[in-house]
Amino acid sequence: QVQVEESGGGLVQAGESLRLSCTGSGQTLETYAMGWFRQAPGKQREGVSCIDRSGDKTYYRDSVKGRFTISRDSAKNTVYLQMDSLKPEDTAVYYCAPVQSTDHCSAAWVLYWGQGTQVTVSS
Numbered sequence: 001q002v003q004v005e006e007s008g009g010g011l012v013q014a015g016e017s018l019r020l021s022c023t024g025s026g027q028t029l030e031t032y033a034m035g036w037f038r039q040a041p042g043k044q045r046e047g048v049s050c051i052d053r054s055g056d057k058t059y060y061r062d063s064v065k066g067r068f069t070i071s072r073d074s075a076k077n078t079v080y081l082q083m084d085s086l087k088p089e090d091t092a093v094y095y096c097a098p099v100q101s102t103d104h105c106s107a108a109w110v111l112y113w114g115q116g117t118q119v120t121v122s123s
Contacts, residue, residue: 001112002027002098009117012086020081022096030074035099036081037107038092050105059102086121093118
């Protein structure tokens with residue numbers, strides 16, 4: 001079981017940016033492919049972006065391509081999600097978790113979830 005702590009969420013206006021952080025608690029994340037997921041009110045939890053163990057391969061869902069960037073810093077045991085040009089439809093609770101690979105960037109594969117961090121984008 002991998003414990004993580006998400007942070008960096010907040011309230012911003014459309015067009016602004018946020019940077020989310022996912023830090024491992026008591027366990028290194030470098031041996032895992034990692035993913036960011038989100039859940040908006042009334043919707044299913046969905047995969048947003050995933051990154052492989054080395055940081056060389058990434059995945060983005062179509063709706064965030066060109067706006068979001070996933071990265072990782074092994075020295076800080078942290079995975080980041082840089083979110084630019086935010087839209088109201090990005091409003092959701094964002095979670096991070098280990099994934100099988102970037103080819104399986106799906107919430108269905110995740111067994112354990114943290115508390116997440118709220119992102120709210122106003123128009």
